[in-house]
Amino acid sequence: MQAMYIRVKRNKTTYFIQCDPTETILQMKEKLSNLIDQPANDQQLVLMPAGDVLEDSKSLADQKVENDAVVALTLRKDDNEFEDVNIVKPDDEF
Amino acid sequence: MKKEDTVKLISREGFEFIIDKKAAMVSQTIRNMLTSPGSFAETEHGQVTFPEINTTILEKICQYFYWSLQYASGKETEFHIEPEITLELMMAANYLHT
Numbered sequence: 411m412q413a414m415y416i417r418v419k420r421n422k423t424t425y426f427i428q429c430d431p432t433e434t435i436l437q438m439k440e441k442l443s444n445l446i447d448q449p450a451n452d453q454q455l456v457l458m459p460a461g462d463v464l465e466d467s468k469s470l471a472d473q474k475v476e477n478d479a480v481v482a483l484t485l486r487k488d489d490n491e492f493e494d495v496n497i498v499k500p501d502d503e504f
Numbered sequence: 505m506k507k508e509d510t511v512k513l514i515s516r517e518g519f520e521f522i523i524d525k526k527a528a529m530v531s532q533t534i535r536n537m538l539t540s541p542g543s544f545a546e547t548e549h550g551q552v553t554f555p556e557i558n559t560t561i562l563e564k565i566c567q568y569f570y571w572s573l574q575y576a577s578g579k580e581t582e583f584h585i586e587p588e589i590t591l592e593l594m595m596a597a598n599y600l601h602t
Contacts, residue, residue, distance in 0.1 A: 411526075411577045415570050417563075426523040426566055427505065441505040445522060477574075477581075478567065500517055500559030 414477035416470070418442060418455070419497045420484070431471035435464045442483065452486040456495055511538065512551035513566065515559040525550075527569040532601035554596075560589060561596050568602065 412428040416438070419425075427441055439450035446453075455464040457473065458480040464473050475481065482495040511528045513521045529535045537552060554562060564585070571583045585593060 411573050413579075414574075422518060423520045423522065424563065424566075426521065426527065426570060428524060428570075444505055445507055445510065478570075498519070500515070500519060 414470075416475060416477075416479045416481050418481050418483050419458075420482065421496055422498045425483075429470060431475075432469050434467060434469050435473070436466040438470070439466070446483075448485055454484045454486075454492045456482040456484065458482050458495075458497070461495070508550070510550065513562060514551060514553040515557055515562040516555055517559050519559040519562070521562060521566045523566050523569065527566070527573060530569040530572045530602060531565075534600065556599070557596050558592070561592050564589060564593055565596060565600065565602065568597075 413430050415426050415428045417424050418427055418438075425442065425445060427438060429438060429441075435455055436450060438455065439453045442448075442453060443450050450466075456462065457464055457475055462473070464475070464481070470476075480497075482497055484492045484495055487493050505524075509525050510522050511525050511534070513523065513528070513534075515521075525538065529538065534552060557565070568583060571581070574581070575583075
């Protein structure tokens with residue numbers, strides 16, 4: 411059991427990824443690449459709700475990514491740009 | 505982190521949550537599904553659909569699984585539950601034996 415986890419979201423999918431505050435963003439992308447069949451280089455991670463793009467070489471702690479944080483995943487498109495953040499919110503009734 | 509070590513839980517509205525198998529096993533119901541031989545077709549593909557559980561509740565349950573593991577390993581944080589989801593969350597927890 412690692413110290414924390416983050417919630418990586420794209421469209422209607424959420425990945426719960428266990429991690430330590432000292433791990434870098436690149437290490438997170440490498441973990442994700444095992445799950446989504448996309449190389450780290452084609453992933454961009456964006457801290458929500460602030461919308462800050464996270465830098466590969468910095469650690470989670472450096473960029474204030476805490477336990478249970480929501481991080482948006484965007485993928486590289488055919489034109490080499492990254493797609494916009496898209497997280498679908500559930501439309502529940504209580 | 506390997507794909508084989510995760511499970512995909514799918515809510516009523518078709519939202520997907522990919523979590524560690526170890527976390528999912530906090531639920532006795534999911535544990536039974538994942539460990540009983542050959543009885544649940546879903547578990548062979550590592551995914552379980554919950555037509556009765558809505559997305560907000562299922563996400564809260566996943567957060568609870570991780571909180572539960574962290575708590576068991578000695579981290580004493582509180583688990584926050586919004587009052588408006590309490591009833592549905594309790595019903596889902598009862599179903600999941602969590």
